[in-house]
Amino acid sequence: MTAKARLDGHEKWNSIRQGRNIQMNLAKELHHNANIPLRRCGIDDIKSFQRVLDGYQIHVVSKEHFNAIIYEGPEAEKKIYLYLHDNHFDVITKMPAFLGRSYYCTICNKGYDHKERHTCNNACHHCYKIHDVQKEQWKYCEDCNRYFLNNICFNLHKQTSKLGQSTCTTNFRCNQCGQSVYAKLHKKPHLCGEQYCRVCKDYFPESHQCYMLPEQIKKDHNKYFSQSTHENDQSTAQMSQKEKSKIFIFFDFECRQDDILQCDRGYKTTTEEKKCIHCKQSWCGTRKHTPNLCVVHKVCEECMSKEVNSSTRCHKCGQNEYIFRGETARDDFCRWLFSEANSGAKVLCHNFKGYDSYPILQYLYQNGVLPEVIKSGSKFMSIDVP
Incomplete structure (x- = not known):
């Protein structure tokens, strides 16, 4: 109500x-x-x-x-x-x-985030803007060598952003080969006969054979397709800063196993049956790992080779050691780990594919966060949190 x-x-x-x-x-x-x-x-x-x-x-x-x-x-x-x-x-x-x-x-x-890029809004395929469909009165633009539906479509493609860019300056049609060219995707001047390779993220001759994409090219391509030009500048600045000083976080959980996992009807076995006679599930009757201690080391490329403890501090990445204790150790650690201060950090753990990954996954699940995971059988090898 x-x-x-x-x-x-x-x-x-x-x-x-x-x-x-x-x-x-x-x-x-x-x-x-x-x-x-x-x-x-x-x-x-x-x-x-x-x-x-x-x-x-x-x-x-x-x-x-x-x-x-x-x-x-x-x-x-x-x-x-x-x-x-x-x-x-x-x-x-x-x-x-x-x-x-x-x-x-x-x-x-x-x-x-952007009206023009959302497919349900049916952005115009000529000016890449949203406007009412009116009578076709095609108009030619000499600057980009392209045609537009009418005056409204033509004027919208000329509109400049805060950075002085427009559809007219970023998209054009080649006078010689007639190919539509998106200037932002070009790392070198346009050559007739080249085609865009979606794997290598650049224009190449038709005979081009592509291979595994280098990491730096991926980053350059993602920069062009970020949510906005303004965000591009911010993300580029942040990326260059992170490249200069990458952050690494190493952690280890210590757990107590006082509690027993049971089904709703309770764990019960017989001399002949090892599994629970109520649910027949293998997990029923096993010990629950409950983290009660988490020791964390946070370092960057500058301080990684140095000895770190609770009193050391890096002028770039800050405090080196964190310790979380008690029944709330997992939640306290995860709240700290997923804070803005640790955005973009690489997190490593010795026994991650054992049980150290499960407390983190449980925390993400309880907070409605869907991570990208890489599994090997039933074990988690990597977790990527957006």
């Missing part, structure tokens, strides 16, 4: 948002209309609420499914977004802010 009141511009919106009696009364009314008892609700109850909320479309975003939408009601003009986490529903007032993006598409349910 809080989300509905916000969409309706309810005159007592602040009182509803602050959880006062009016919020409870509206919730009771909704439960009565949907014929649902006053109790903790689940997805099935949300479906019942949807049936009585005509004109509203409910979306449920699930933390356990890495912020994916697990329920979507019938299409309606007014859209309600709920965040399901830890068996509780919260209201998402702005999906772009929730996803950390500039815009949110209600067609494909994805966040994005």
